[in-house]
Amino acid sequence: MNFSRIILEWYEQNKRLLPWRRTKEPYRIWLSEIMLQQTRVAQGIPYYMKFVEAFPKVQDLAAASEEQVLKLWQGLGYYSRARNLHATAKIITEKYNGKFPDTYKELLQLKGIGDYTASAIASICFGRPEAVVDGNVYRVLARYYGIDLPINSSEGVLYFKELAKDIMDAKNIRDYNQGIMEFGALQCAPKNPDCGSCPLQKSCVAFATNSIDNLPVKIKKNKVRNRYFNYLVLVDENKQTLLQQRKGSGIWQNLYEFPLLESEKYIDQGEVAGNLKELVSLQEPSEIYLYNESKIVHKLSHQHLHTRFWIITFESNLENGIQIAELHKYPVPVLIADFIKTFKI
DNA sequence: AATCCGGGGTC
DNA sequence: GACCCAGGATT
Missing domain, CATH: 1.10.340.30 (Hypothetical protein; domain 2)
Known part of the structure; x- marks a missing residue:
């Protein structure tokens, strides 16, 4: 046969x-x-x-x-x-x-x-x-x-x-x-x-x-790029936050995420504060603190995303803000979805 | 021809 | 940690 x-x-x-x-x-x-x-x-x-x-x-x-x-x-x-x-x-x-x-x-x-x-x-x-x-x-x-x-x-x-x-x-x-x-x-x-x-x-x-x-034989070329993501989770007095849609080339095109500050390595609270005005032009925050205590390394095929979520609070109202309770309605990467699940302000 | 693009299951 | 999954588009 x-x-x-x-x-x-x-x-x-x-x-x-x-x-x-x-x-x-x-x-x-x-x-x-x-x-x-x-x-x-x-x-x-x-x-x-x-x-x-x-x-x-x-x-x-x-x-x-x-x-x-x-x-x-x-x-x-x-x-x-x-x-x-x-x-x-x-x-x-x-x-x-x-x-x-x-x-x-x-x-x-x-x-x-x-x-x-x-x-x-x-x-x-x-x-x-x-x-x-x-x-x-x-x-x-x-x-x-x-x-x-x-x-x-x-x-x-x-x-x-x-x-x-x-x-x-x-x-x-x-x-x-x-x-x-x-x-x-x-x-x-x-x-x-x-x-x-x-x-x-x-x-x-x-x-x-x-x-x-x-068998089969496969040429492997798995070079992983390490990236450092700092997500800025803005929170105002009305329990609103900011979400942005990723544009251009690269990962997660057209999905939503928090304002992103990418760096060459891990950065501290002071550097986050220093770069804040360039990303979002608004008033002085009342506090900035790191949300995730343990390390988050989100692994993609070609990239390891070393991620920190920074909570940044304001005693005022964010323009174009969305309710934190509405976050689940937006298409987001798993990395963001996992954060939203655990996020309690 | 090489590289990029996700997330999860399996060993 | 390495490999793979009913691959395709871009450079």
Whole structure:
């Protein structure tokens, strides 16, 4: 029995009943695929449920504000996905009359849809013979065929894509594509794969050469940048504070945060006071004190954010202030959300 | 071709 | 602490 046939039979026996597996509706498949980019299925499920309920149709998503979309996306990370999701919903609604295009090529033109997602939608929704290559597929193919070409080199990307096309089952592409990914997620897992019960074991090169733990090969380049964030939590006599929206490039684009004073290292109360006027032009504060007693190091893929929250009180009224009790309504990074949860003035 | 972009689970 | 996750966009 060949590779694709074994995958299909394994999938029939082992597939999970995921919320988006009961439909071929492009809107829902697209939504799930965007959410699952670099994201575990278990983490994505509750977000998928929330979005489907809040926005049953692509037109509903298009009609929402970006702030609403970001708020629902809060905590899932990679927020450009949410911004692109919203932009694409508008395009589909306005220029495609609410219907997704049904070819790889057209899908690829949409914001947030790259090679993987275009292939996934084209195959799952429309039965197009397009091979998906995600992290699971890289791992399964690298092990089964014993390929040590780095999966994140440009040569590797092309090689694995061609290989995936060569061995796919074009007639059963919908189940085959989902099957090989599911197989990678459950059977051929990154750590401790279940080779003992694997239906592909007899012909797996990595198993035969005892190189399961060495494949796939990935070039690593994880240089972490250390940054020092001082958040200025202004508080006035009316229990109001100030929030700003992050603009430009960089992390957390369009999400909200407190006025930020970034420094090269940890700074003290005196330096915070000295820099206060440049960020917010207002009267003299009555007191400034550090809120978090223990260190907060918020870790992103490429950055460690050494964070201090400074409470700065005023015996007057802040202009453009918002009620502290309303903070939870704004889309914010997890770092800020965690602070808001514990913040009691 | 390299780098950036989150947050959380797992070992 | 290191690795990975149903990747894509930018430089």
